[in-house]
Amino acid sequence: MTQSPRKTPKDSDIMSIVSTLTRSTPEPAMSTDDTGQHTPMLDVRGLRKVYASGKRSVEAVRDLTFGVDPGELVCLVGPSGCGKTTLLRCISGLLETTSGEVVLEGKRVSGPPEGMAVVFQEYGRSLFPWLTVWQNVELPLKEKGISRAERKRLTTESLAAVGLADFHTAHPWQLSGGMQQRVAIARAVAYEPHVLLMDEPFAAVDAQTRGELEDLVRALWERLGVTVLFVTHDIDEAVYLGQRVVILSSSPTVVLEDVTIDLPAERDQLTTRSLPRFTELRAHVYERVQQAKQGNRPSTPTATS
Amino acid sequence: MTTSMLWRAGRRLLLIAGLPAVLITAWWLATANSTNFYWPPLRTIVEVFGPTWLEGKLTSDVLPSLARLGVGYLAALALGIGIGVAIGSSTTLRATVEPVLEFFRAIPPPVLVPILILFAGIGDGMKVLVIVSGAIWPILLNTVEGVRSIDEVLRDTAACYRFRTRTRLTTLILRGASPQIMTGARQALSIAIILMVISEMFAASNGLGFTIIQFQRSFALPQMWSGIILLGLIGVALSLLFRLVETRVLAWYFGQRDTQQSGA
Numbered sequence: 001m002t003q004s005p006r007k008t009p010k011d012s013d014i015m016s017i018v019s020t021l022t023r024s025t026p027e028p029a030m031s032t033d034d035t036g037q038h039t040p041m042l043d044v045r046g047l048r049k050v051y052a053s054g055k056r057s058v059e060a061v062r063d064l065t066f067g068v069d070p071g072e073l074v075c076l077v078g079p080s081g082c083g084k085t086t087l088l089r090c091i092s093g094l095l096e097t098t099s100g101e102v103v104l105e106g107k108r109v110s111g112p113p114e115g116m117a118v119v120f121q122e123y124g125r126s127l128f129p130w131l132t133v134w135q136n137v138e139l140p141l142k143e144k145g146i147s148r149a150e151r152k153r154l155t156t157e158s159l160a161a162v163g164l165a166d167f168h169t170a171h172p173w174q175l176s177g178g179m180q181q182r183v184a185i186a187r188a189v190a191y192e193p194h195v196l197l198m199d200e201p202f203a204a205v206d207a208q209t210r211g212e213l214e215d216l217v218r219a220l221w222e223r224l225g226v227t228v229l230f231v232t233h234d235i236d237e238a239v240y241l242g243q244r245v246v247i248l249s250s251s252p253t254v255v256l257e258d259v260t261i262d263l264p265a266e267r268d269q270l271t272t273r274s275l276p277r278f279t280e281l282r283a284h285v286y287e288r289v290q291q292a293k294q295g296n297r298p299s300t301p302t303a304t305s
Numbered sequence: 306m307t308t309s310m311l312w313r314a315g316r317r318l319l320l321i322a323g324l325p326a327v328l329i330t331a332w333w334l335a336t337a338n339s340t341n342f343y344w345p346p347l348r349t350i351v352e353v354f355g356p357t358w359l360e361g362k363l364t365s366d367v368l369p370s371l372a373r374l375g376v377g378y379l380a381a382l383a384l385g386i387g388i389g390v391a392i393g394s395s396t397t398l399r400a401t402v403e404p405v406l407e408f409f410r411a412i413p414p415p416v417l418v419p420i421l422i423l424f425a426g427i428g429d430g431m432k433v434l435v436i437v438s439g440a441i442w443p444i445l446l447n448t449v450e451g452v453r454s455i456d457e458v459l460r461d462t463a464a465c466y467r468f469r470t471r472t473r474l475t476t477l478i479l480r481g482a483s484p485q486i487m488t489g490a491r492q493a494l495s496i497a498i499i500l501m502v503i504s505e506m507f508a509a510s511n512g513l514g515f516t517i518i519q520f521q522r523s524f525a526l527p528q529m530w531s532g533i534i535l536l537g538l539i540g541v542a543l544s545l546l547f548r549l550v551e552t553r554v555l556a557w558y559f560g561q562r563d564t565q566q567s568g569a
Contacts, residue, residue: 174560
C-alpha cells in the first residue's frame with residue numbers, strides 16, 4: 001500500500017460534520033392504514049428460497065417473516081452460513097424468491113427497488129476502480145436523474161459526512177479498507193434511500209476502524225431518519241447498533257427470536273458496551289446464536305418480541 | 306540531485322537504445338565490404354531508403370497501406386468488441402457460439418485471401434476484409450473473457466443503483482473488460498500489420514507489400530531491404546502509439562495493480 005492519501009479523521013470531526021448535513025429526505029412518517037395498524041417500511045412475509053440445480057435442490061431460507069418500521073435500525077444476526085446473504089439478495093431484489101414476498105413501502109419487490117441502497121461487505125469490489133471517489137458517489141445520482149447542482153451538493157455533503165472531504169479526486173484503491181467502506185457509505189447516503197441495507201459491511205475492516213464506522217452509521221441514521229437493516233455475524237455489533245436484533249437460525253433459515261434492544265438511544269463505544277444491560281442482552285443473543293449453531297430451531301417459526 | 310537525475314536519464318536511454326545500437330553496428334560492420342548480391346552493405350540500404358520511400362512512394366504506396374491497416378484494424382476493434390460484449394453477456398449465446406468460434410479462429414487468415422478475392426475482388430475492400438478476418442479473433446475472444454470476469458459485486462452494485470442500460474454498458478461492462486480488451490487489441494495490432502503486407506502480396510497494384518515483392522522480382526535488393534526496414538519502423542511506431550493510448554485508458558488498472566503488489 002502506498003502511504004499517499006491516508007489520514008483518518010477523528011470521530012469528533014465526523015460527528016460535527018454529520019450534524020451539518022441537511023436532511024433533505026422527508027422523514028418517513030409512521031404511515032397508518034385504515035385498520036389503525038401501522039404498516040412497516042419493509043415487510044418480509046413467508047420468504048422461502050430454494051436453490052435448484054438439476055435434481056439437487058438446497059433450501060437456503062425456509063420461512064422468514066419480519067418487518068422493519070419506518071426509521072428503525074434493525075440488525076439481523078445468525079450463525080455463519082445461515083443464509084444471511086441469500087436473504088439480503090432477496091430483499092434487495094437481486095434474487096427471486098421461491099415463495100413468499102418482500103414488500104417495500106407497500107410495493108412488492110420484484111427487482112432492485114427505487115429508494116433502496118445497499119452497502120456490501122466487499123467494499124473493494126463494490127466501488128468502481130476506474131472512477132474517482134467523487135464519481136463513484138455521483139454516478140448513482142446521475143442515474144436517478146438528479147440535477148447537476150443537486151448532485152454536487154449531495155456528493156459534497158455525504159463525502160464530508162463520512163470524513164472524506166479531502167479525497168474527491170482519489171481512486172478507491174488509493175485508500176485504506178476502512179476509507180473505501182466510507183466511500184460506499186457516502187454513496188448510499190447521497191442516494192437518499194428510504195431503506196439502507198448493509199450486508200456485513202464491517203466484517204473485513206480492523207477492529208478500531210470498525211468501532212468508528214459503527215458510530216458513523218448510528219450518527220447518520222439518527223441524522224437522516226433512514227430505515228436501516230444491518231446484517232452481521234458479530235453479536236456485539238448487532239446489540240450495540242440495533243433497536244431490535246432479529247436472530248436467525250442456521251440454514252434453512254427461520255427467525256429464532258426478535259429481541260428488542262432497550263439500551264439508551266445515546267450510545268458510545270465505551271459507556272454503552274460497559275452497561276450491565278448490554279452484557280445481559282449480549283449474553284442472551286450469544287446463547288441463542290450458539291443454540292442455532294447446534295441446529296436448535298423453534299417448532300413453529302414465530303417472531304416474539 | 307541534478308547529476309543523479311542526469312545519470313538516471315542516461316542509464317534509461319542506454320537501456321532502451323543500447324541493444325538496437327549494437328545490432329545496427331554489427332550489421333553495418335558485417336556487411337561493410339560485402340559484395341554478396343543478396344546481402345548489400347547496410348550503407349547502401351540506408352542510402353536508397355530516402356529516395357525510395359520518401360519521394361513519390363510515400364503517397365502512392367505507404368499511405369494507402371496505412372489507410373487499409375487503419376480501416377481494417379478499427380473495423381476489427383468495433384466488430385470484435387461489439388460481438389464480444391454480446392457473447393460475453395449471454396450464457397446461452399456463449400454455449401451456442403463458442404465451438405464455432407474456435408473453428409474460425411483456427412483458420413489461418415492468409416488462406417482466406419483467394420476466397421475473399423472471389424467475393425470482394427482485388428480492391429481495397431478485399432485487403433481490409435483480410436485484415437479484419439485475422440485481427441478480430443484476439444479482440445473478440447479477449448472481450449468475451451473480460452466481460453465474463455467482471456466482478457459479481459460490481460454487477461450487483463450497478464443493479465442496486467438501477468443503472469440505465471447505456472451506463473451499464475459503458476461504465477460497467479466496457480470499462481470492466483478494458484484490461485482484457487486492450488490485451489486482445491495489442492495482439493490484433495501485430496496480426497493486422499502482417500495481414501496488411503500479405504494481402505498486398507497477392508493481387509495488388511500498390512502498397513508496401515506489393516512494392517517489396519516488386520523490388521524482389523526486379524532484383525532491386527537494397528530497395529527491398531529498405532522496405533523491410535520501413536515495415537519494422539512502422540511496427541515500432543504503432544506499438545509506441547498503442548502504449549500511449551493504453552497508459553491513458555488503463556491508468557486505473559496499472560495504478561491498482563501497483564498498489565496491490567506493493568501492499569502484498
